[in-house]
Amino acid sequence: MNTHHVPGSDLAVAARTVRTWLDEADRVLVTAGSGLSAAAGYDYGNQERLKELFPALHRMGLRSRYIVGVHLPPALWWGYWAVHIDDIRYTPGPNPLYQRLRALVSDKEHWVMTSNVDTLFARNGFDPQRIFTPQGDYGRYQCTSPCLRTTWDSHPLVERLLAAYDPATGAITDPAALPRCPNCGEDVEINVRIGPQFVDEPYLPAGNRLQEWLNSADNGTRLLILEFGAGFNTPGVIRTPGEHLTRHLPGARLVRVNPSHSQIPADLRDQALPVPFSTDRVLDALDGCGPNAVGAPSAR
Structure with missing residues (x-):
């Protein structure tokens, strides 16, 4: 063009x-x-900030907050999202x-x-x-299916995850803290447009x-x-x-x-x-x- x-x-x-x-x-x-x-x-490509927030993932080779396509076990996946969303979406002040x-x-x-x-x-x-x-909002999450065309407030979810987060390993230490769909009990994801399931x-x-x-x-x-x-x-x-x-x-x-x-x-x-x-x-x-x-x- x-x-x-x-x-x-x-x-x-x-x-x-x-x-x-x-x-x-x-x-x-x-x-x-x-x-x-x-x-x-809020530069997703800032490697120093990434290393500061996610030392365990940095040691594993992660160099960008753009992690679509990165395969992590649920405990690490939700550890990342809890810290990332808390930093990007719930940082107080102007x-x-x-x-x-x-x-x-x-x-x-x-x-x-x-x-x-x-x-x-x-x-x-x-x-x-x-x-x-x-493209959505980090402040909401949804069922991955989705079983309902609705979303839920992510703030309580993030707080629950952070309470069970271990910075040394980057993982959620309590499996009970990992989120499930409030309606059907299946997997959930943050409500951002990454595929056809986006609500x-x-x-x-x-x-x-x-x-x-x-x-x-x-x-x-x-x-x-x-x-x-x-x-x-x-x-x-x-x-x-x-x-x-x-x-x-x-x-x-x-x-x-x-x-x-x-x-x-x-x-x-x-x-x-x-x-x-x-x-x-x-x-x-x-x-x-x-x-x-x-x-x-x-x-x-």
Whole structure:
């Protein structure tokens, strides 16, 4: 596919364009992939953090938190998930990068669509009713069958697992702590999209509301899509839909912030801006661009 990329783009120039487009927009759709959470301090590829949290698994050769396809016995599998989810999903306190993003769009009508399953948007002030997470949520788990098209709160499960977790071995020491389906008693898994068994019913209402919001725009509505950290792991979730919307909605524009994969299709070169810099650098550059400059969010 032909793409358009601006080699050596000037950050200050790009920031001024983003600020102009944002000021001109009537609505903003924030879209995000794993690169945004990595920039915010949750990098699944960070080997030092992995070694710190999972010393036993690191000794066994694990080098990334992307463990889909890794075969571990249940005691190690659930030891990993308990520590991982506790770190990613239930870490208390605000995240500065996400709060700066909230400040950036706070005076615009906006929605969020993200492939991330860490709820960092909702945990940092974005309206939970205006966030679509089609890939799931670490805060829920489901039957692997599934016997029911429903999910359950993972927090009590994680707490029970951590109480029986041995950091030295990376394993759950009490077999009774290993989770089972509350309905049928069979195996369970975290409610994230890794196969056709994924229970997506909890997320469909938000997806429908987002579609209604997009459909409600008239031909004069100016939509700005701000895309952060969406690469090619699952391009059909964030990148491709953003490009589709830009092509088919009158007045839509796309800003693609990604230090490694900021390329845009050639046919969108007049409606899209590739910004080959990290999110924090872009926000820093926006600080000095106009009266609505990004600053620290006000206390809630």
